[in-house]
Amino acid sequence: MERGSTKLETVTGDITAQSDLDAVVNAANAQLMPGGGVAGAIHRAAGRELIDACRPLAPISPGEAVVTDGFGLPNRWIIHCLGPRYGIDEPSDALLTDCYRNALRLAERHGMRAIGFPALSTGAFGYPFEEAARVAVDAVDDTLETLQSPPELIRFVFFSDADRQAFDAVLNAV
Numbered sequence: 001m002e003r004g005s006t007k008l009e010t011v012t013g014d015i016t017a018q019s020d021l022d023a024v025v026n027a028a029n030a031q032l033m034p035g036g037g038v039a040g041a042i043h044r045a046a047g048r049e050l051i052d053a054c055r056p057l058a059p060i061s062p063g064e065a066v067v068t069d070g071f072g073l074p075n076r077w078i079i080h081c082l083g084p085r086y087g088i089d090e091p092s093d094a095l096l097t098d099c100y101r102n103a104l105r106l107a108e109r110h111g112m113r114a115i116g117f118p119a120l121s122t123g124a125f126g127y128p129f130e131e132a133a134r135v136a137v138d139a140v141d142d143t144l145e146t147l148q149s150p151p152e153l154i155r156f157v158f159f160s161d162a163d164r165q166a167f168d169a170v171l172n173a174v
């Protein structure tokens, strides 16, 4: 699917195995330390150096995004986003929008051309998947229109086919 000059695609897979992308987005915690889910997988793959790189950047607030090198990941960069905890960090939709917007702005600033996103906040942070998908699609659409130099590719990476299909339905409806 195309949005202007940007290709949007969805895949089922592991965010740490997207070797053709310049950057992947981490569903981080405020301390930017290893955790479960995406953050655990990214830290395992990136290795110890990522912890050292993250320490001076933490803590971050919901909606914020920061960038580090990818270290042991096959990607040059990692964009770390802190999604909102659903029902706790309010307004959750605005904070989740901030994550996607800030990640894409950082990507532009660093000249990243191909970026992979997991479904931020939809795991441990409890955001209902379809609601989060709607926020993600709107946020990406709105942000792309504001960028001088939009990326060539945004890939949404899901752990299950069911999640991918639910996201595709939202993407195709817009």
Ligand code: AR6
Pocket (backbone or CB within 6 Å): 013, 014, 015, 016, 027, 028, 029, 030, 033, 034, 035, 036, 037, 038, 039, 040, 041, 083, 118, 119, 120, 121, 122, 123, 124, 125, 126, 127, 157, 158, 159, 163
């Ligand atoms: N690749 C792609 N998607 C994944 C992967 C993976 N390797 N692992 C999980 N998912 P989560 P959050 C999916 O919990 O909700 C951590 O403990 C998963 O099925 O990683 O933003 C941090 O330390 C779900 O749909 O992120 C934070 O404390 C989505 O990715 C907290 O969890 C996000 O799940 C962040 O919670």
